[in-house]
Amino acid sequence: MFLSIVVPCCNEEEGLREFHRQMTVAARKLCGEKFELILVDDGSTDNTWKVINELSAKDFNVVAVRLARNHGHQLALTAGLSTVRGDLVLVIDADLQDPPELLTPMYDLMVREEADVVYGLRRSRAGESRFKKKSAEAFYRLLANLTRVNIPVDTGDFRLMSRRISDQVVQMPEHDRFIRGMVAWLGFKQVAYEYDRNARYAGTTKYPLIKMIGFATDALISFSMLPLRIATYIGALLTTILTFVGAGAVISWILSGTVPGWTSLTLLVVMISSVQLLVLGLIGEYVGRTYIQSKNRPLFMISHIHSRVSSDVEEQAQLVNESSR
Numbered sequence: 001m002f003l004s005i006v007v008p009c010c011n012e013e014e015g016l017r018e019f020h021r022q023m024t025v026a027a028r029k030l031c032g033e034k035f036e037l038i039l040v041d042d043g044s045t046d047n048t049w050k051v052i053n054e055l056s057a058k059d060f061n062v063v064a065v066r067l068a069r070n071h072g073h074q075l076a077l078t079a080g081l082s083t084v085r086g087d088l089v090l091v092i093d094a095d096l097q098d099p100p101e102l103l104t105p106m107y108d109l110m111v112r113e114e115a116d117v118v119y120g121l122r123r124s125r126a127g128e129s130r131f132k133k134k135s136a137e138a139f140y141r142l143l144a145n146l147t148r149v150n151i152p153v154d155t156g157d158f159r160l161m162s163r164r165i166s167d168q169v170v171q172m173p174e175h176d177r178f179i180r181g182m183v184a185w186l187g188f189k190q191v192a193y194e195y196d197r198n199a200r201y202a203g204t205t206k207y208p209l210i211k212m213i214g215f216a217t218d219a220l221i222s223f224s225m226l227p228l229r230i231a232t233y234i235g236a237l238l239t240t241i242l243t244f245v246g247a248g249a250v251i252s253w254i255l256s257g258t259v260p261g262w263t264s265l266t267l268l269v270v271m272i273s274s275v276q277l278l279v280l281g282l283i284g285e286y287v288g289r290t291y292i293q294s295k296n297r298p299l300f301m302i303s304h305i306h307s308r309v310s311s312d313v314e315e316q317a318q319l320v321n322e323s324s325r
Helices: 013-031 048-058 073-081 100-113 130-146 163-171 179-186 209-223 226-256 262-294 313-323
Strands: 003-009 035-041 062-067 088-091 117-125 155-162 190-197 302-306
Touching (some): 003 013, 003 073, 013 035, 013 048, 013 100, 035 048, 035 073, 073 179, 100 117, 100 155, 100 190, 117 179, 155 163, 226 262
Parallel strands (some): 117 190
Antiparallel strands (some): 062 302, 088 155
16 A cells, blocks of 8 residues: 655645654554655745755655645645555645544445545534634535535545545536535545644634635535526516516506605615626636636646756656646
8 A cells, every 4th residue: 555645745844844744653553664745835935845845855755746836735636646646645734733643433334335545524623713613613514415426524625535525526527626526526435534723733724714705615615506596586586576566566556647756766776786796706606616617737846846856857746747738
């Protein structure tokens, strides 16, 4: 068995060395030296790439991957998955919120259950604000109710999966990616491993509120047509209301020659116009994503990829970039 560990990194210089130490100990405990630690620098603005290079120079298990710019967590993760050589793939972040030492018990569960995926199910979340915990809970439950895919709640991207799952995720062409949902969509046997999530080892979260909202939007639009259906239902409801209001106005005009309530009618028209603009924006979001997808650009560009056991750096980077189309 050969294990590939994929780690997206964005401005993680403060804790990266400690992560490397803990992850290496956990990997060697499971499979000796038969593993690779793929550290993907997602356009960091600090010294993350420098630290990755230092680790790669000292440890032949480390594969250093640098994206040409910041592509975001999900595409950085996809870039890492596209370079794996292992039979099994562990996806984990570098902030040490997901404990590396869980690798062995997750593998044992995978073997025991004959599963293709073992995903981390968060029992508790240390070091996070009450708002973030509650908003995350609400998001996962909303997503579960709005999609036809059985996406587990209270999970992240922390998971151990077979190579065939990893390869299928990489081959999926969508640009706006929600990988935990994509893995769930694939099916196969997937089991949960409950754990308590730690606080960050160092630094601050790389997912502020704005990014969280964007990520939630990507997930919802990528896996559900329900927002468009809701817009249709609202349109039908308002059309019905307006029909009755219009009929009432005509009847009032016939009977009395005047139509009272123009203020309320004006407010109703303004409300309907607002809903129309909202629905138009929603449709535009779907159409815009379709337009971006139709360009068929590569999902990501890798500028550097190297390790002590790989000398054909440029050739390997070119191959991966071509496969991302």
